[in-house]
Amino acid sequence: MSFDALILGGGPAGSTAAIALSRRGWKVALIEKAEFPRRKVCGEFVSATSLAVIEAVGLGEEWKARAGPEVRRVALFSGERVVTARMPAAHGAGFGRALGRDVLDDLLVQEAVRAGATLFQPFCATEVTPNGDRQAVTIASRKEDMTLSAPIVIAAHGSWEPGRLPSQLEKTNRPSDLLGFKAHFSAARLDADLMPLLVFPGGYGGMVWADRGRLSLSLCIRRDAFAELRQEAGGGSASEAVHRHLLASCRGVREAIGEAQLQGRWLAAGPIRPGMRVRYRDDIFRIGNVAGESHPVIAEGISMAMQSAWLLAEELEAIDPAKRDERDAAGRRYSRRWREQFGARILAASAIAGFAVRPVGARLMGGAIEALPALLTLGARLSGKTKPLGISAFETA
Ligand SMILES: Cc1cc2nc3c(=O)[nH]c(=O)nc-3n(C[C@H](O)[C@H](O)[C@H](O)COP(=O)(O)OP(=O)(O)OC[C@H]3O[C@@H](n4cnc5c(N)ncnc54)[C@H](O)[C@@H]3O)c2cc1C
Structure with a gap:
């Protein structure tokens, strides 16, 4: 089957690109290996x-109707410390909110289909092979294998799973690796407008109200700290050990979820791979986490996924996709704009996370924020919370 663009992965990055390109009249295939709706390790704040x-x-109305309350304050919950500060508003856009990934990702994929994309789900992209001026991508489900071809291939498969695609990262196994965990709670107690940063021995996390009265709690913990927890617990499930550790080490978490009910089960993923990577290589465009990833401490990954997809679509719209030199030039322009938009926040997130996961750093950070809560507001500013993507140059839905 022949297309203008093949998009590998239907998370926020892949679906956004599929919508933008389909609306421009491109023939797009969107390939997603998981069945939706599905929950995902993520704090869910956008x-x-x-x-x-x-x-x-085209999801403005759904967003207003379904996302959780506006987050107007940030906080630090660390040990016995609870400090709050103002969240800076995004220029001309106000405040962010959270929506469960089981809802958001499903809405985006459905919108991509409405825009005209052909959805292959559940299908896993397993191989990319150059084929003259086009590329062939093999996709596989439990029942069948197929080959799709197009001049443009966009990798949007995230960064946490290894595989044979040239854009997939190898798994690491280092003591300093960060493993991700996530859970939803009902009947929790947290101010509706508050999103606290949780700092606890070995890691950091966050909490926020999402849709339907669900509190979304997500965290990252170092592999070595996690191994110690499990050993001390002497068996039991990994997530139970993490849950107990959080409750024992953070007063603000105890007050918020001590009496709450866990909804569904804990999810785990990782190791996560923060950092900047290539955005275009070997004729494959990369968006979302594939292109680069900030530490989840700043809760910007969904935004970077959707915004990078939009940036790429703006560049691709202007070219003849069949011409390799035009693809290369679009790749260079996209890469430069990606760095301008996201580079600083990746560095800021890395610095904040570096403090949070080290005992001395966490103590210093906690003391400084207690003395000067406005540092929390500054941290949110440095992490890109006030820098909307200017999309006026590109026609909207
Ligand atoms: C603990 C934690 C908390 C976080 N909290 C937040 C937060 O509050 N706010 C925020 O903005 N970000 C947060 N993030 C980051 C955010 O989750 C990611 O940055 C975001 O999901 C990236 O989107 P993506 O579309 O690039 O990739 P993904 O969301 O990973 O989507 C990739 C999709 O591709 C599919 N796929 C994978 N391989 C293949 C294949 N071979 N073929 C076909 N399909 C494939 C997957 O099934 C998946 O659906 C958090 C991350 C962690 C670890």
């Missing part, structure tokens, strides 16, 4: 800097 993209893909 910063207001992405509201223009959410509107542009």
Whole structure:
């Protein structure tokens, strides 16, 4: 089957690209290996800097109706410490909100289909092979294998799973690796407008109200700290050990979820791979986590996924996809704009996470924020919370 673009992965990055390119009249295949709706390890907060993209893909009304309350304050919960501060508003866009990934990702994929994309789900992309001026991608489900071809291939498969695609990263196994965990709670107690950063021995996390009265709690913990927890617990499930550790080490968490009910089960993923990577190589464009990933401490990954997809679509719209030199030039322009938009926040997130996961760093950070809570507001600013993607140059839905 022949297309203009093959998009590998139907998370926020892949679906956004599929919507944008399909609306431009491109023949797009969107390939997603998981069945939706599905929950995902993620804090589910979307910063207001992405509201223009959410509107542009056609989900503005759904967003207003379904996302959790506006987050107008940030906080630090660390040990016995509870400090709150103002969240800076995004220029012209206000405040971010959270929506469960089981809801958001499903809405985006459905919108991509409405825009005209052909959805292959559940199908896993397993191989990319150059074929003259086009590329062939093999996709496989439990029942069948198929080959699709197009001049443009966009890798949007995230960064946490290894595989044979040239854009997939190898798994690491280092003591400092960060493993991700996530859970939903009902009947929790947290101010509706508050999103606290949780700092606890060996890791960091966050909590926020999402849709349907669910509190979304997510965290990252070092592999070595996690191994110690499990050993001390002497068996039991990994997530129970993490849950107990959080409750024991963080007063703010105890007050918020001590009496709450766990909804569903804990999810785990990782190791996560923060950092900047290539955005275009070997004729494959990369968006979302494949292109680069900030530490989840700043809760910007969904925004970067949707915004990078939009940036790429703007560049591709202007070219003849069949011409390799035009693809290369679009790749260079996209890569430069990606760095301008996201480079600083990746560095800021790395610095904040570096403090949070080290005992001395966490103590210093906690003391400084207690003395000067406005540092929390500054941290949110440095992490890109006030920098919306300007999309006026590109026609919206
Ligand atoms: C603990 C934690 C908390 C976080 N909290 C937040 C937060 O509050 N806010 C925020 O903005 N970000 C947060 N993030 C980051 C955010 O989850 C990611 O940055 C975001 O999901 C990236 O989107 P993506 O579309 O690039 O990739 P993904 O969301 O990973 O989507 C990739 C999709 O591709 C599919 N796929 C994978 N391989 C293949 C294949 N071979 N073929 C076909 N399909 C494939 C997968 O099934 C998946 O659906 C958090 C991350 C962690 C670890």
